[in-house]
Amino acid sequence: xxxxxxQYQKQSGSYLSSRExxxxxxxxxxxxxxxxxxxxxxxxxxxxxxxxxxxxxxSVERVDCPLPPVLRDDLIKIGxxxxxxxxxxxxxxxxxQPLIDVNNDMIEGLTAxxxxxxxxxxxAPQGAYxxxxxxxxxxxxx
Numbered sequence: 595x596x597x598x599x600x601q602y603q604k605q606s607g608s609y610l611s612s613r614e615x616x617x618x619x620x621x622x623x624x625x626x627x628x629x630x631x632x633x634x635x636x637x638x639x640x641x642x643x644x645x646x647x648x649x650x651x652x653s654v655e656r657v658d659c660p661l662p663p664v665l666r667d668d669l670i671k672i673g674x675x676x677x678x679x680x681x682x683x684x685x686x687x688x689x690x691q692p693l694i695d696v697n698n699d700m701i702e703g704l705t706a707x708x709x710x711x712x713x714x715x716x717x718a719p720q721g722a723y724x725x726x727x728x729x730x731x732x733x734x735x736x
Contacts, residue, residue, distance in 0.1 A: 613705075616700075617701050617704050617705060619646055620646065620697045620698075620700050620701045620704070621701060622642070623639070623642045623643050623697060624694050624697045624698065624701075626639035626642050627639045627640075627643060627690045627693055627694050627697075628690075630690060636683075636690075637684065639690070640680045640683055640684055640690075643680045643693055643697070644677055644680045644681070647673045647676045647677050647680070648673075650669065650673055651669070651670055651673040651677070654666045654669045654670060654673075655670065672696060675696075676693060679692060
């Protein structure tokens with residue numbers, strides 16, 4: 595970590611957790627996708643979706659990613675699908691709702707994970723995707 599970055603972090607404060615930032619990013623991209631009425635907005639929304647999934651995919655592929663291997667593999671598969679679908683939608687009149695649905699599932703998972711980490715009982719039974727690591731996968735990239 596550079597000195598400038600550490601000073602910025604100290605001064606800027608940490609008002610949102612990394613999970614909250616991730617949820618905000620997915621919500622922002624979903625807003626762009628749902629409001630993509632013309633070609634220009636559609637291209638911008640798809641580019642934002644590609645960027646988000648690219649960053650997420652890169653972060654879960656890192657060797658120091660704290661997520662369980664099963665979850666990492668699933669996120670890579672979903673990310674690959676989302677990026678492929680987004681690329682195809684650039685040049686074809688494909689419905690954007692499947693991308694919005696996947697992003698909504700991510701939002702739901704991140705908010706459920708945040709509740710679990712904060713000590714609130716999980717909504718679903720714990721299984722292969724549980725982790726004790728409160729850190730986010732996206733905070734590894736940067």
